[in-house]
Amino acid sequence: MPETFVVVGASLTGGGAAATLRQEGFEGRVILIGAEPQPPYERPPLSKDYLRGESSFEQALVQPPGFYGENGIETRFGVRATRVDAAEKVVELGDGEGVAYDKLLIATGGRNRRFPIPGLDLEGVHDLRTVADCERIRTQIAPGRKAVVVGMGFIGSEVAASLRQSGVDVVVVERNKVPLRRVLGEEVGRVIEGVHRDHGTTLIFDDTVAAFEGAGRVERVTTQGGHRIECDFVVVGLGVEPVTELLASTGAEIDNGIVVDEFCRTGVEGIYAAGDVANHYHPVFERRIRVEHWQNALNQGPAAARNMLGKDEPYDDIPWFWSDQYDFNLQYTGFHTEWDELVVRGNMEERSFVAFYRKDERVVAAVAVNRGKDLRRSMRLIKAQRPVDATKLQDPDVDLRALVGTVHK
Amino acid sequence: MDEFEAVARADELKEGDMGAFDVRGTKIAVANVAGEFHAFGDTCTHLGCSLAEGDLEETTVTCPCHGSQFDVVSGEVLRGPARVPVGSFEVQVEDGNLEIKD
Numbered sequence: 001m002p003e004t005f006v007v008v009g010a011s012l013t014g015g016g017a018a019a020t021l022r023q024e025g026f027e028g029r030v031i032l033i034g035a036e037p038q039p040p041y042e043r044p045p046l047s048k049d050y051l052r053g054e055s056s057f058e059q060a061l062v063q064p065p066g067f068y069g070e071n072g073i074e075t076r077f078g079v080r081a082t083r084v085d086a087a088e089k090v091v092e093l094g095d096g097e098g099v100a101y102d103k104l105l106i107a108t109g110g111r112n113r114r115f116p117i118p119g120l121d122l123e124g125v126h127d128l129r130t131v132a133d134c135e136r137i138r139t140q141i142a143p144g145r146k147a148v149v150v151g152m153g154f155i156g157s158e159v160a161a162s163l164r165q166s167g168v169d170v171v172v173v174e175r176n177k178v179p180l181r182r183v184l185g186e187e188v189g190r191v192i193e194g195v196h197r198d199h200g201t202t203l204i205f206d207d208t209v210a211a212f213e214g215a216g217r218v219e220r221v222t223t224q225g226g227h228r229i230e231c232d233f234v235v236v237g238l239g240v241e242p243v244t245e246l247l248a249s250t251g252a253e254i255d256n257g258i259v260v261d262e263f264c265r266t267g268v269e270g271i272y273a274a275g276d277v278a279n280h281y282h283p284v285f286e287r288r289i290r291v292e293h294w295q296n297a298l299n300q301g302p303a304a305a306r307n308m309l310g311k312d313e314p315y316d317d318i319p320w321f322w323s324d325q326y327d328f329n330l331q332y333t334g335f336h337t338e339w340d341e342l343v344v345r346g347n348m349e350e351r352s353f354v355a356f357y358r359k360d361e362r363v364v365a366a367v368a369v370n371r372g373k374d375l376r377r378s379m380r381l382i383k384a385q386r387p388v389d390a391t392k393l394q395d396p397d398v399d400l401r402a403l404v405g406t407v408h409k
Numbered sequence: 410m411d412e413f414e415a416v417a418r419a420d421e422l423k424e425g426d427m428g429a430f431d432v433r434g435t436k437i438a439v440a441n442v443a444g445e446f447h448a449f450g451d452t453c454t455h456l457g458c459s460l461a462e463g464d465l466e467e468t469t470v471t472c473p474c475h476g477s478q479f480d481v482v483s484g485e486v487l488r489g490p491a492r493v494p495v496g497s498f499e500v501q502v503e504d505g506n507l508e509i510k511d
Contacts, residue, residue: 324456324474372472377464
């Protein structure tokens with residue numbers, strides 16, 4: 001009997017993993033299972049060019065439509081995997097089918113958090129995760145219409161920008177005092193705030209939604225702070241939670257996602273996880289991190305696939321992501337939860353800078369606005385984990401490449 | 410067009426550097442890799458950023474906006490999000506001038 005490798009999650013992670021199994025010469029059965037009806041596609045355009053109607057869905061496909069069949073990858077799209085029976089080595093699907101596996105990769109990603117806000121189920125209150133969600137929002141977009149965006153993380157910020165660029169009047173309600181505070185901190189958040197204000201978006205900070213109101217369909221949003229905002233539609237972006245429950249009875253450790261080691265292995269024989277759902281032990285940062293971004297989805301799925309084939313390659317890519325808002329290209333690399341100082345190269349007021357999050361004299365992360373080249377070079381600095389002089393980081397005449405491997409003092 | 414056009418003095422483009430030039434309406438980037446010049450399409454096929462503004466490591470150029478990587482010799486995609494190659498162009502040095510054929 002040939003071996004069967006099953007991938008749950010027909011996403012950038014899962015699709016990439018299935019393709020990698022074939023590219024690496026695996027000759028057994030490969031079965032790719034996904035809850036959405038579409039073949040794997042990339043999500044970044046859903047809050048940007050695709051939401052604005054500037055690109056096609058075909059452009060977002062991870063592989064051409066015929067790819068899976070041509071490569072002997074069996075697909076079950078539009079059906080959800082509900083439970084894994086690790087003793088019998090079977091994945092149970094929502095339509096009753098049981099799919100036997102020898103090795104299993106979980107790439108189920110995340111689902112949007114839903115808070116118990118009154119009126120959340122009213123028509124016209126949207127959130128954004130899938131292409132179907134995006135298409136529902138697209139039908140709402142027209143110049144002069146009024147939208148409320150709830151939450152100003154990356155999805156909220158990008159959606160607010162895309163709506164504004166499409167002529168929609170936008171009010172944002174955010175519980176923190178600047179956008180993106182949790183990831184980027186206040187100083188960088190204020191730069192992003194300025195970008196949005198300059199484009200005529202109304203920003204309400206330090207406030208949360210009390211209720212969505214309307215007769216059947218949303219007509220206004222009320223806030224704890226006493227605002228009453230009339231609107232035609234709402235987009236809620238309050239973060240994501242990992243989809244882990246199908247492993248509930250397997251004994252796999254679940255803690256902020258599915259816990260995996262540097263090889264993307266769970267503690268259960270033959271079961272792996274990758275992508276947004278995986279809380280992965282990162283060898284550079286020497287701790288577990290769970291990353292919800294494109295590059296991690298792109299590279300961690302294939303890394304897991306290679307490990308399913310016994311390659312024993314730790315996944316150690318430095319996390320990196322971008323966010324396009326209006327004409328501003330923001331990029332972040334590394335991983336930080338706290339830092340001693342933020343060292344800035346360039347000019348925050350002019351919105352062209354790279355800021356280094358420095359902890360114990362090392363660069364642990366960097367964020368850039370319209371400075372992609374410096375950001376790219378920062379990745380090597382982060383991976384090197386060497387002490388770096390702050391004055392050199394600040395000096396635009398010092399080539400960041402020259403700082404990799406140079407020891408401080 | 411089928412002829413070389415001078416775009417710069419060759420010694421203005423140092424080793425490891427890139428420049429972008431408008432050759433009869435086409436934006437073409439030139440990379441100096443260890444003294445050898447390579448010309449390729451400057452406009453990233455993903456979302457249109459200038460590759461010459463990006464990072465060059467040996468013969469790999471990385472787009473400054475979204476990280477797509479291209480081979481500067483062939484113009485082929487090495488890593489997405491771009492999927493379409495940028496194309497490559499002939500380049501020569503004549504009398505100290507950097508010349509490109511579009």
